[in-house]
Amino acid sequence: MIQNWNSRFSDNIKVYGGYSIGKLFDLLKDPEIISLAGGLPSPDMFLKHEMRLASGKILEENLEKVMQYTAIKGEPALLDAIVQFLERDNIKVTHENIMVTSSGQHGLDLVGRLFLNPGDIAILDRPTFAGAIVAFQMQRPEFVGVDIQEDGSDVEGFRSKIEALAKEGRKPKFIYVIPDFQNPSGITMNLEKRKALLVLSRDHDIPILEDSPYRDFRYNGETIPSIYSLDQEMGGGHVIGLYTFSKLFCPGLRIGFNIGPAEVIAKLTNIKEGNVLNTPKYNQDMCAAFLTEMGMEEHILKCRKYYGEKLQVFLKTMEEYFPEEMGVTWTRPDGGLFLWVTLPEEIDTHELFYEAIKYKVAFVPGDVFFGENPKRNTMRINFSFASKEQLEEAVKRLSGCIRSQLPSTGE
Numbered sequence: 001m002i003q004n005w006n007s008r009f010s011d012n013i014k015v016y017g018g019y020s021i022g023k024l025f026d027l028l029k030d031p032e033i034i035s036l037a038g039g040l041p042s043p044d045m046f047l048k049h050e051m052r053l054a055s056g057k058i059l060e061e062n063l064e065k066v067m068q069y070t071a072i073k074g075e076p077a078l079l080d081a082i083v084q085f086l087e088r089d090n091i092k093v094t095h096e097n098i099m100v101t102s103s104g105q106h107g108l109d110l111v112g113r114l115f116l117n118p119g120d121i122a123i124l125d126r127p128t129f130a131g132a133i134v135a136f137q138m139q140r141p142e143f144v145g146v147d148i149q150e151d152g153s154d155v156e157g158f159r160s161k162i163e164a165l166a167k168e169g170r171k172p173k174f175i176y177v178i179p180d181f182q183n184p185s186g187i188t189m190n191l192e193k194r195k196a197l198l199v200l201s202r203d204h205d206i207p208i209l210e211d212s213p214y215r216d217f218r219y220n221g222e223t224i225p226s227i228y229s230l231d232q233e234m235g236g237g238h239v240i241g242l243y244t245f246s247k248l249f250c251p252g253l254r255i256g257f258n259i260g261p262a263e264v265i266a267k268l269t270n271i272k273e274g275n276v277l278n279t280p281k282y283n284q285d286m287c288a289a290f291l292t293e294m295g296m297e298e299h300i301l302k303c304r305k306y307y308g309e310k311l312q313v314f315l316k317t318m319e320e321y322f323p324e325e326m327g328v329t330w331t332r333p334d335g336g337l338f339l340w341v342t343l344p345e346e347i348d349t350h351e352l353f354y355e356a357i358k359y360k361v362a363f364v365p366g367d368v369f370f371g372e373n374p375k376r377n378t379m380r381i382n383f384s385f386a387s388k389e390q391l392e393e394a395v396k397r398l399s400g401c402i403r404s405q406l407p408s409t410g411e
C-alpha cells in the first residue's frame with residue numbers, strides 16, 4: 001500500500017474536493033422526500049417513441065460504424081445539424097467553429113483547461129452555476145465575483161473590478177455568464193447589458209464565455225439575442241458559446257457543443273483528444289436525429305408549455321405560503337428550470353437542509369453557487385422535475401420548515 005496517497009496527487013488536485021453537495025444528495029434516497037434539488041429535466045418530456053425508433057434505425061443501418069472510434073471534433077452530420085440549430089437563433093458558424101462535447105460539463109472543463117493557470121482570474125456572477133465553479137476550480141484560479149442584478153450581470157460592477165485589477169497589472173482570463181434563465185437564479189440579462197458586456201470585452205480584450213443550456217426554455221416575453229449573435233454583428237471573435245442538449249433532449253446521452261473562433265476550437269479539440277478522444281457516435285447520431293427528425297420545434301413548444309405551467313404553480317403557491325412578513329424573497333424567472341430564494345440573514349441553508357429533510361423536502365443550499373464569499377442564507381429551487389402536486393406540497397413543507405427556524409413566526 002502506498003503511504004499517504006494525498007502527497008502523490010498533483011498540486012491542482014490535492015486540494016480539489018469536487019462537488020461539495022454530493023454528500024447532501026446521498027441523503028435524498030427516501031422516496032417520501034420531494035426533491036427540488038437536482039437540475040433534472042422531466043422524463044415526461046423525453047421523446048420516448050421517437051428515441052426508440054431512431055435508436056433502432058441507427059443500430060440497424062449503421063452498427064459497425066456506430067460502434068467504432070470516430071472524429072474527435074464531432075460527426076459531420078451532427079455538426080451540420082448544429083449549424084442549422086444555431087442559424088434559427090441568428091448565429092452563423094461553419095464546422096471549423098464547432099466542437100461536439102460529451103455534455104455541457106465537459107465543455108466547461110475544456111475551456112477551464114484551455115484558459116486557466118493556477119492563480120489566473122475568472123470573472124463570475126454571484127451566484128453562478130456550481131458546475132462551472134467546480135470545473136474551473138481544477139485549475140486553481142482566483143474567482144472574482146459581482147452580485148447579479150434583477151436584469152442580469154452587473155456589467156458596471158465587472159468593469160470596476162477589471163479596472164481595479166488592471167491597476168495591479170492583472171487581467172482576468174475570461175468573463176463567464178449564463179445570460180438566459182441563469183442557473184441558479186433564473187435571471188435573464190437584458191439587451192443593454194449584453195451589448196455593454198461586449199463593449200467591456202472589447203475595451204479590455206477579455207473573452208466572454210456564454211453558457212446557454214436554457215435559451216429555448218422561455219415561458220414569458222420575447223427572446224433576447226444571444227451575446228454570440230450580437231458579437232457577430234459587431235465583427236465577432238470575442239465570445240465562446242457553450243451548449244448542451246441535456247435539458248432540451250435528454251441528459252443521458254451527454255451531448256453538447258462549444259462554438260468559437262476556429263483557433264480556439266482547434267485547441268479545444270487538441271485537449272479533447274487527450275481527454276475523452278471522441279464523443280460516442282451512437283449518442284451523436286441520436287442527437288442529430290433529434291435535431292433533424294424528431295419534430296424539435298414542436299418539442300420546444302411542448303417543453304415551454306409544460307415547464308411554464310409548473311413554474312406558475314410554484315410561484316402561485318410561494319405567494320400563498322411565504323407571506324411578505326416572513327422576510328423570504330425569490331426570483332420570478334421568465335424561463336429555465338430554477339429560481340433563487342433568499343431567506344433572512346440568520347438562516348444558514350446548509351443547516352436548514354438537514355431540517356428540511358425531516359420535513360421531507362430538499363433544495364440546494366445556495367453557498368455552492370459562489371466562487372468566493374458565499375451568501376449562506378440562499379437556496380436554489382428546481383421546479384422542472386417534481387409534479388405540480390408535488391411542487392405545491394413541497395412549498396407547504398418548505399414553508400413549515402422555514403417558519404420553525406424563525407424566532408418571530410416559529411411553530
Ligand SMILES: Cc1ncc(COP(=O)(O)O)c(C=O)c1O
Pocket residue numbers: 039103104105106108129131178183211212213244245246251254255256
Ligand atoms: C449553466 C449550465 N451549464 C452547464 C451545465 C451542464 O450541462 P450537462 O448536464 O450537459 O453537463 C448545466 C447543467 O445543469 C448548467 O446549468
